[in-house]
Amino acid sequence: xxxxxxxxxxxxxxxxxxxxxxxxxxxxxxxxxxxxxxxxxxxxxxxxxxxxxxxxxxxxxxxxxxxxxxxxxxxxxxxxxxxxxxxxxxxxxxxxxxxxxxxxxxxxxxxxxxxxxxxxxxxxxxxxxxxxxxxxxxxxxxxxxxxxxxxxxxxxxxxxxxxxxxxxxxxxxxxxxxxxxxxxxxxxxxxxxxxxxxxxxxxxxxxxxxxxxxxxxxxxxxxxxxxxxxxxxxxxxxxxxxxxxxxxxx
Amino acid sequence: xxxxxxxxxxxxxxxxxxxxxxxxxxxxxxxxxxxxxxxxxxxxxxxxxxxxxxxxxxxxxxxxxxxxxxxxxxxxxxxxxxxxxxxxxxxxxxxxxxxxxxxxxxxxxxxxxxxxxxxxxxxxxxxxxxxxxxxxxxxxxxxxxxxxxxxxxxxxxxxxxxxxxxxxxxxxxxxxxxxxxxxxxxxxxxxxxxxxxxxxxxxxxxxxxxxxxxxxxxxxxxxxxxxxx
Numbered sequence: 025x026x027x028x029x030x031x032x033x034x035x036x037x038x039x040x041x042x043x044x045x046x047x048x049x050x051x052x053x054x055x056x057x058x059x060x061x062x063x064x065x066x067x068x069x070x071x072x073x074x075x076x077x078x079x080x081x082x083x084x085x086x087x088x089x090x091x092x093x094x095x096x097x098x099x100x101x102x103x104x105x106x107x108x109x110x111x112x113x114x115x116x117x118x119x120x121x122x123x124x125x126x127x128x129x130x131x132x133x134x135x136x137x138x139x140x141x142x143x144x145x146x147x148x149x150x151x152x153x154x155x156x157x158x159x160x161x162x163x164x165x166x167x168x169x170x171x172x173x174x175x176x177x178x179x180x181x182x183x184x185x186x187x188x189x190x191x192x193x194x195x196x197x198x199x200x201x202x203x204x205x206x207x208x209x210x211x212x213x214x215x216x217x218x219x220x221x222x223x224x225x226x227x228x229x230x231x232x233x234x235x236x237x238x239x240x241x242x243x244x245x246x247x248x249x250x251x252x253x254x255x256x257x258x259x260x261x262x263x264x265x266x267x268x269x270x271x272x273x274x
Numbered sequence: 275x276x277x278x279x280x281x282x283x284x285x286x287x288x289x290x291x292x293x294x295x296x297x298x299x300x301x302x303x304x305x306x307x308x309x310x311x312x313x314x315x316x317x318x319x320x321x322x323x324x325x326x327x328x329x330x331x332x333x334x335x336x337x338x339x340x341x342x343x344x345x346x347x348x349x350x351x352x353x354x355x356x357x358x359x360x361x362x363x364x365x366x367x368x369x370x371x372x373x374x375x376x377x378x379x380x381x382x383x384x385x386x387x388x389x390x391x392x393x394x395x396x397x398x399x400x401x402x403x404x405x406x407x408x409x410x411x412x413x414x415x416x417x418x419x420x421x422x423x424x425x426x427x428x429x430x431x432x433x434x435x436x437x438x439x440x441x442x443x444x445x446x447x448x449x450x451x452x453x454x455x456x457x458x459x460x461x462x463x464x465x466x467x468x469x470x471x472x473x474x475x476x477x478x479x480x481x482x483x484x485x486x487x488x489x490x491x492x493x494x495x496x497x498x499x500x501x502x503x
């Protein structure tokens with residue numbers, strides 16, 4: 025962790041973030057602070073820029089303009105070693121993206137072993153502990169293709185956790201799942217939130233957002249249109265856009 | 275039957291003519307082996323440069339050099355490349371013909387291997403790349419641990435095919451008077467005026483080598499398939 029980082033500061037400070045794809049402006053000046061322990065849900069219509077916003081946070085998407093401070097370090101600065109900071113930002117994808125040529129255990133340990141100089145034994149012991157927590161310890165030797173979608177996504181979450189991140193980024197983690205598998209993934213995420221893991225979640229699961237989030241951001245046309253705590257967010261939407269959106273999804 | 279035995283004696287036993295075949299085989303295998311290694315190394319480097327350029331826009335100048343290399347090698351016949359290597363590039367130096375053949379065939383094969391490996395890299399879903407980077411791996415580490423192992427598996431049949439082609443392609447080494455397997459059989463033919471026996475023998479040896487090679491590739495493919503979708 026950066027020594028200049030003051031724990032009183034927000035964990036992530038986003039200022040005037042802009043991202044354009046050619047003529048298309050996906051993000052139109054997004055500013056938000058994310059504090060340690062926050063469980064921030066980002067919702068909005070498709071094409072509103074919420075996934076782009078999330079992917080800019082660990083620079084999988086290169087921001088066109090604006091600033092992101094993570095633990096006090098400007099990670100949009102080209103001189104910043106982004107690979108170092110990504111280790112502290114776990115990411116979970118819609119399509120799981122497990123490594124198909126490795127066993128589950130290898131999927132979980134390759135990061136800690138290659139990047140954090142852990143011994144294989146140590147990394148495996150930690151991975152097994154986390155696997156037990158999500159109820160998949162018996163699948164350690166399996167390959168990703170042998171798992172169901174819900175199991176794959178739980179493994180993907182564990183893979184990110186194995187790096188001991190300071191924040192977890194979720195990019196529509198349940199959108200590619202069959203309905204009956206959504207619950208098992210959400211329950212892992214709920215556990216994480218209860219353990220005060222800082223989370224940023226892009227999702228369409230409104231009921232889950234209401235239950236787990238402490239803040240909800242509503243995005244439209246590349247901007248944060250409204251932000252509130254969950255109950256007020258759903259009970260007293262202020263902007264017409266949000267009212268309109270909620271009337272469609274609830 | 276007696277005639278057949280007599281012909282066999284004449285072509286292979288008399289004056290130890292079988293040695294043309296065995297010595298030629300040794301040359302063919304040597305050239306193929308080292309050309310394959312050279313082709314893999316070259317092809318690998320070129321493929322990584324080209325895919326890096328495609329994915330990130332970096333290595334612009336190296337990418338141009340690689341493109342020129344691919345265009346020239348794939349646009350001219352291998353025999354011409356072999357002759358140029360021997361008579362032009364190494365024309366004024368005294369150099370072992372085996373080395374010349376290894377360089378010519380290795381450089382030639384590298385161009386084809388490069389495109390095969392590149393297509394393999396491109397066939398791996400971009401999500402794999404993002405997953406690797408999101409964990410904190412550098413571009414190079416992601417390539418090495420995540421992308422290339424999957425790419426290699428995807429292109430194994432195409433790579434095997436390339437090496438079969440290479441093994442057979444070395445038969446034109448006779449153009450620079452290198453006595454490989456084909457040349458060896460042809461020398462026997464020119465001594466005995468019997469074309470059938472030496473040339474069929476040469477053909478059978480190539481065929482058997484390819485079949486053995488194919489068998490090993492099948493085994494390797496099966497082993498790799500076991501570990502995945």
